[in-house]
Amino acid sequence: MPGLNGDQIRQRLAEARLYLCTDARRSRGDLAEFADAALAGGVDIIQLRDKTDGTLEASEEIEALEVLARACAKHGALLSVNDRADIALAVQADVLHLGQDDLPVSVARRILGDDPVIGRSTHSLEEARRAATEDGVDYFCVGPCWPTPTKPGRPAPGLELVRAVAEGIDTTRPWFAIGGIDERRVGEVVAAGARRAVVVRAITEAEDPAAAATTLRQALQPHDS
Numbered sequence: 743m744p745g746l747n748g749d750q751i752r753q754r755l756a757e758a759r760l761y762l763c764t765d766a767r768r769s770r771g772d773l774a775e776f777a778d779a780a781l782a783g784g785v786d787i788i789q790l791r792d793k794t795d796g797t798l799e800a801s802e803e804i805e806a807l808e809v810l811a812r813a814c815a816k817h818g819a820l821l822s823v824n825d826r827a828d829i830a831l832a833v834q835a836d837v838l839h840l841g842q843d844d845l846p847v848s849v850a851r852r853i854l855g856d857d858p859v860i861g862r863s864t865h866s867l868e869e870a871r872r873a874a875t876e877d878g879v880d881y882f883c884v885g886p887c888w889p890t891p892t893k894p895g896r897p898a899p900g901l902e903l904v905r906a907v908a909e910g911i912d913t914t915r916p917w918f919a920i921g922g923i924d925e926r927r928v929g930e931v932v933a934a935g936a937r938r939a940v941v942v943r944a945i946t947e948a949e950d951p952a953a954a955a956t957t958l959r960q961a962l963q964p965h966d967s
């Protein structure tokens with residue numbers, strides 16, 4: 743099946759509210775079933791981020807991404823690869839996500855071409871400001887909103903940073919709050935000015951991933967910017 747072109751990917755990114763990072767569920771059941779439930783519940787973008795026991799072998803990562811790609815095609819969602827431009831190219835991903843210490847965006851762009859979108863992690867107002875204008879970046883993430891065991895050792899700038907970004911910088915590019923967000927806290931994130939969120943445990947550890955996604959999506963949905 744042909745993939746989405748750059749305009750279609752950017753259109754879906756603009757409309758996205760809920761972004762899920764999941765591991766490959768090597769020790770917790772079926773990845774296809776889980777992805778299908780999360781996407782049916784309202785996840786717009788799904789990323790494979792498996793760092794539980796070291797990183798996956800490239801072949802294992804590609805195999806898991808192919809499972810996610812089929813689920814994304816079924817639900818009209820975007821497929822995101824973490825860190826690795828070579829793997830994003832290999833699986834024709836819609837999205838590549840890069841942290842501050844990952845590949846430079848200009849290098850990733852050279853590898854990927856213009857169509858896939860590239861996202862950046864930011865943890866300060868200065869980094870967010872840079873990501874909001876840096877060439878080749880399509881969206882950025884701001885956090886952690888709360889300290890999180892999913893990213894141990896990463897200090898949390900908290901909702902103060904979300905407020906500062908919402909009020910103080912050019913937010914023409916889509917941006918997502920991240921870190922410690924769950925059904926209970928998502929209202930605070932929205933009140934701080936975010937319209938989009940990235941979650942890990944709130945869905946990967948939910949008893950009912952579809953219901954968790956629906957609740958999070960509804961909390962983020964009422965806004966239209």
Ligand SMILES: Cc1ncc(COP(=O)(O)OP(=O)(O)O)c(N)n1
Nearest residue numbers: 791824825839840841842863883940
């Ligand atoms: C959507 C999204 N946002 C942030 C991150 C974190 O990226 P990074 O800081 O590079 O950390 P790792 O995830 O690579 O450990 C992400 N992966 N996805």
Ligand SMILES: Cc1nc(C(=O)O)sc1CCOP(=O)(O)O
Nearest residue numbers: 885886890892921922941942943
């Ligand atoms: C992968 C990641 N990156 C962060 C950042 O601030 O860049 S916070 C984070 C982990 C988010 O996991 P959870 O939803 O389980 O708290």
Ligand SMILES: [Mg+2]
Nearest residue numbers: 825840841844
């Ligand atoms: Mg990274």
